[in-house]
Amino acid sequence: MEETALLESIMGLIVHSGHTKSECMEALQLAKKGQIDAAKEKIKLANKALIEAHHSQTGLISQEARGEKVEVSMLLIHAQDHLMNAITFRDLAQEMIELYERIKGE
Template sequence: MEETVMMQAIMGLIVHSGNTKSECMEAIQLAKKGRITEAKKKINMANEALTEAHHSQTALLTQEARGEKVEVSMLLIHAQDHLMNAITFRDLAQEMIELYERIKGE
């Protein structure tokens, strides 16, 4: 894979994973204020950003599957770390929104 294309994939992972986490944080804050519908919309936006991050990751995995070497660098490891954290954060945000929804509904 050309170095520029690889860097774009890595930066895509970092940027979209960061956007996922930001949307989730906003969703949690909205749910905390009882604005559950808006919080769920933010989670949907987070899911869209996460899908974009997965597209970046898929580009790298596809290359590897074709037998083309993907050079492992600190930046790639950092990007993968961002993705895993974004997924975990999204899952926890969804749980927190559900809890706030139950609390506010009672």
């Protein structure tokens, strides 16, 4: 993979992972205000952004699987860290929204 394509994949991971986390944070703020349906819509948007991040990651993994060396850099490690944090944050946000929904229903 040429350097430009590699950088585009890495930046895709960072951008889409960041977008995922931002949508989840907005979802939590909405749930806190009792706007559960709006919060769930934000989670749907977060999931779409997460799919885009996974597309970037899958490209890199596929390249490696084909035997093409992917150079590991601090930027790539940083991007992977963003992705893992976004996934964890999304999972926790979903759980918290369910809790807010239960509290609202009582």
